[in-house]
Amino acid sequence: MRRKTAIVVGACAALVLAGVAGAVTATRGGDDPVSTWHQAPGVARTAVAAEGPLPATSSSSPAERSTRPTRSTPSASVTKKEHKSPTPGERVLESATATPGRQQVGELLNVTTLLGYLAGPPAQTFSYPGASYVKLHFSRMAMLPGDYLTVSNPDRSESYRYDPGTTGRWAMSITGDTAVVAVHRAIDPLGLRTALEGMGVSVDHVARGFSRTEQARVPSEASVRPGRTGREESICGPDTSNDAVCYQSSDPVAYVKSKAIARLLINGTELCTGWRVGPKNRMLTNNHCLTTSEEAYDTEVWFNYQCAQCGGYDVFKPTKVWGNQVLSTDHLLDYTLFSVDGFDTIGKFGYLTLDTARPVKGTELYVPQHPAGEPTRIAGAKGDKAGNCAVDNPDYTGYAAHSDVSYLCDTAGGSSGSPVLSRKTNKVIALHHFGGCPNSGVRGDLLAVKLHQYL
Numbered sequence: 001m002r003r004k005t006a007i008v009v010g011a012c013a014a015l016v017l018a019g020v021a022g023a024v025t026a027t028r029g030g031d032d033p034v035s036t037w038h039q040a041p042g043v044a045r046t047a048v049a050a051e052g053p054l055p056a057t058s059s060s061s062p063a064e065r066s067t068r069p070t071r072s073t074p075s076a077s078v079t080k081k082e083h084k085s086p087t088p089g090e091r092v093l094e095s096a097t098a099t100p101g102r103q104q105v106g107e108l109l110n111v112t113t114l115l116g117y118l119a120g121p122p123a124q125t126f127s128y129p130g131a132s133y134v135k136l137h138f139s140r141m142a143m144l145p146g147d148y149l150t151v152s153n154p155d156r157s158e159s160y161r162y163d164p165g166t167t168g169r170w171a172m173s174i175t176g177d178t179a180v181v182a183v184h185r186a187i188d189p190l191g192l193r194t195a196l197e198g199m200g201v202s203v204d205h206v207a208r209g210f211s212r213t214e215q216a217r218v219p220s221e222a223s224v225r226p227g228r229t230g231r232e233e234s235i236c237g238p239d240t241s242n243d244a245v246c247y248q249s250s251d252p253v254a255y256v257k258s259k260a261i262a263r264l265l266i267n268g269t270e271l272c273t274g275w276r277v278g279p280k281n282r283m284l285t286n287n288h289c290l291t292t293s294e295e296a297y298d299t300e301v302w303f304n305y306q307c308a309q310c311g312g313y314d315v316f317k318p319t320k321v322w323g324n325q326v327l328s329t330d331h332l333l334d335y336t337l338f339s340v341d342g343f344d345t346i347g348k349f350g351y352l353t354l355d356t357a358r359p360v361k362g363t364e365l366y367v368p369q370h371p372a373g374e375p376t377r378i379a380g381a382k383g384d385k386a387g388n389c390a391v392d393n394p395d396y397t398g399y400a401a402h403s404d405v406s407y408l409c410d411t412a413g414g415s416s417g418s419p420v421l422s423r424k425t426n427k428v429i430a431l432h433h434f435g436g437c438p439n440s441g442v443r444g445d446l447l448a449v450k451l452h453q454y455l
Helices: 212-216 252-258 293-297 444-454
Strands: 033-036 106-115 123-127 133-142 148-152 159-162 178-184 200-209 261-266 270-276 283-285 299-303 314-316 319-330 335-340 365-369 377-379 391-396 404-407 419-422 428-435 439-443
Touching: 106 123, 106 178, 123 133, 123 200, 133 148, 133 178, 178 200, 252 365, 252 377, 293 299, 293 319, 319 444, 335 444, 365 428, 404 428, 428 444, 439 444
Parallel strands: none
Antiparallel strands: 033 314, 106 200, 123 178, 133 200, 148 159, 148 178, 261 270, 261 299, 270 283, 283 335, 299 319, 319 335, 365 377, 365 419, 391 404, 404 439, 419 428, 428 439
16 A cells, blocks of 8 residues: 555554754763654644743844854744645655755644743643654743743753854654743842843744654655646655664664664754764764754754654654854755764664665665654565666666656655665665656765765
């Protein structure tokens, strides 16, 4: 049965999203299950009630401005692009979103909530029953030295701290349907600090992650390369991909290699896949996923977002870091190479290597990926049903002639940026970017030449 929407029935999954604030301290990912992809309740969601206007103040001081570019005014809603009817045989970008090339995994809501000092309570709970993640945007964070802000889940097993000095900032996402934001003030026995006017924290947007039921309704239509039309047809026959953890014993090499990929949550509600390339602080994804350092700053990079058990619903607590600088990007080869903050926390997940040899027809492949934002799945793992995951045409046309290699490995919206590995060498022979059956990726040997100076 073909997977027409960007979801696998019965797959373990729990979505979460992203943004751009530098968490000063945070709890890291672990090996214990942290969340479950819940079914959506049959009730409408509403934004958290307003607490009243923040007292007016003068323009921000230098200390209140962010040191990195951020999106100070995100869109209040996500609208889908209109696409023409499909044309047989034409290729499409692998993700389907409001932004061409990315998979939509949540929605943005407008809120007006004030915290701290004279403007509101010291803490506020944001709860959206059934949501897969909750992510807050702060339009203002006017706090005194020594005070700080935390965003956490109710039991604080996931918690991030933010110090004074920025405006227009996304907080790191919280897995699950509830986030608690709290202002922590320094000791003030006489109440002098509390009495200061014009101080406080303002939340103006919330990114609410789709539940599993909602994600199943996200259409699999995708944006296409200029001058073409089409729709996603990336499950080439029966879907033979499975949760990565299913192969921990039967295909240990593929399982270990899958640890090097990451779920990219871009600008709060959009998704692609990325992966560590080489031993340095380097991540690789598609150019159609992100192109600038500003977009990288708006991106959460999740490692170890995997199912705890084969075919289950519980997921491991991911290790989340922020994207940092774009080092190189190219439209024709559809790649972006970027770095991350917090690189020391992701080294244990390993890295992948580009294959410098040109791909050969018939080479058996496997593709670790995050289709539709799901926990890591592997297409083409060892087994009788993985025979369609092999090089079909080693001289395929992508954005440029001879740039791609084609294959029939199972992929879906959100798989953009995934590594396509040779089972013979366990090196990356292609950077996946197009669906269409055959699906295709940019040749790894071309990328190895292009990126040699950075790796």
